[in-house]
Amino acid sequence: MIRNKLLPCKYYQKLMKRIAVDMDGVLADVYEQFYAYDERDFGRRKQPEEVMGMHEAEAFPSIRKFIYENGFFLNTPVMQGSQDVLKRLNEKYEVFIVSSATEFPQSLPEKQSWLGQHFPFITWQQMVFCGSKHIISADIMIDDQFRNLDSFKGQTLLFTQPHNINNREHQHTRVDSWQDIERLLLR
Numbered sequence: 328m329i330r331n332k333l334l335p336c337k338y339y340q341k342l343m344k345r346i347a348v349d350m351d352g353v354l355a356d357v358y359e360q361f362y363a364y365d366e367r368d369f370g371r372r373k374q375p376e377e378v379m380g381m382h383e384a385e386a387f388p389s390i391r392k393f394i395y396e397n398g399f400f401l402n403t404p405v406m407q408g409s410q411d412v413l414k415r416l417n418e419k420y421e422v423f424i425v426s427s428a429t430e431f432p433q434s435l436p437e438k439q440s441w442l443g444q445h446f447p448f449i450t451w452q453q454m455v456f457c458g459s460k461h462i463i464s465a466d467i468m469i470d471d472q473f474r475n476l477d478s479f480k481g482q483t484l485l486f487t488q489p490h491n492i493n494n495r496e497h498q499h500t501r502v503d504s505w506q507d508i509e510r511l512l513l514r
């Protein structure tokens with residue numbers, strides 16, 4: 328199907344499944360930022376085994392300071408493999424990038440700029456910066472946080488991150504990489 332980006336959503340939304348894609352911990356490799364900022368402040372880079380299975384704030388006690396710093400979100404590395412797969416998902420699905428961002432107001436322009444830089448095929452109409460994700464309605468949600476997935480009504484993909492890696496008691500489909508997402512949604 329040829330998708331005309333100039334058409335309002337209402338003309339094609341019934342034809343494609345809608346996916347809500349998280350940013351931090353899914354598109355954006357925020358753990359790389361946590362490691363780097365923690366090393367900057369404490370003089371030693373933590374090893375992965377020191378943070379595996381821990382809540383982010385437990386693993387990185389200064390995390391609240393880091394994420395309020397200018398440039399934290401703007402300079403976050405892109406998750407490996409995400410650009411190519413999301414570009415192809417964007418041709419087959421109605422993609423929305425959904426980020427719980429309003430808690431950190433300084434992150435809003437940084438996140439929009441970051442998406443424009445690394446995912447230029449995502450239009451402003453596809454960016455949803457919100458508080459709670461409970462209001463999000465879609466067919467599929469890709470997220471790394473149980474608090475977002477547990478109340479979602481559609482298909483849920485849990486993106487593996489250090490904080491959720493040990494939790495096996497859930498009903499979500501775990502994906503360890505964007506290659507896993509590709510296998511599930513593009514084949």
Ligand SMILES: [Mg+2]
Pocket residue numbers: 349350351352353470471472
């Ligand atoms: Mg996240």
